Amino acid sequence: MRKFIFKDGNRELLLPVTPPSFTITHGIKIETIHIHTLGDVNIAGYGTLAAIKIDCLFPAQPYPFSLTDENPYTYVKTFQKFCDKRKVIRFVIPNTPVNLPVLVESIAYSERDGTHDVYATLTLREYRQLNAVKVEQSGTENQPRPAAAAIDKPTAYTVESGDTLSSICRKFYGDASLYPQVADANGLTNPHLIFPEQILNMPDKSQLVSGR
Template structure:
């Protein structure tokens, strides 16, 4: 089991030389309790909370036998790397191999210090899950569309109407405007189109 911290899509990486002896990830939902007359309390299940995780270990000043690997950075080089990432205003990625943990995270707190004069630097790192928000995707989901998975930020604005052109099909229009051809059924429903073949050049569609 390896503990990795990466930054900038893996261009900068740090594998912990001494893995934490334990870890615990906290996850949950944002539920709302509502009191209804004649019924009492009911629990409305909400969306998931941001996961949190705290790990503690140390950066060794020498290559002990129990270290996971050799040739690791010096303790304060590791500290400087994490401090640089913390001050960047950007998330890191936290990975524990052989588990399901592979999360984009914000560094909430990072504390470190020495204890025994060995030069080893002990640290505690508190992380909170980071969710990438795409403004256009959120707007489309409010309209009922599903968006294809993508790693690139989409800045294209989706129009509210579209004029059908020669050789257009509903599938092609949906693919062009929403990025997913399967969304043609939503466009058809919005425009009361029962037969997708019966569209014609110049026809105005509500998107």
């Protein structure tokens, strides 16, 4: 009999009845952008977080296939607590690749046939931890700030998904209308056709304005 295990620290919660099925969605993010004269283009991104759906039975009757005689609403309350407290737990199905940290997104439950058995649907989302970067203190935070000087902007820019040449010019120069000059500086025959990871040279704004 396959076991569905939820680990909360040193505590393990085992579903009392093996679910008849479960669904795990795995994929990547695909963004569709429209490029003038070319049409729609799909840009493949990185992996999305797994989505998991499990239909459960929390029995109130002493069925021979039940692994416990626990009150069914004990399970309901436990998963509600995981959900409300945004608790990260580990979901494991032994002898399968399923072993990952998850959040309980929702639990829907009902009684159907007068047996007091509880039928529930668990929706889980894979959890991915964000690691904060520690910034070392320079020891000069209390020193007076020097007079403002000209900011050296990068001379190169790597195109990101969703960028357009005009949006990049707005970001760099505060003037989206400079995109034709930037296109010329990079030898682009079509200023509307740029791709993620493409590296653009960004001339000084004074050179672009004088070249109008």
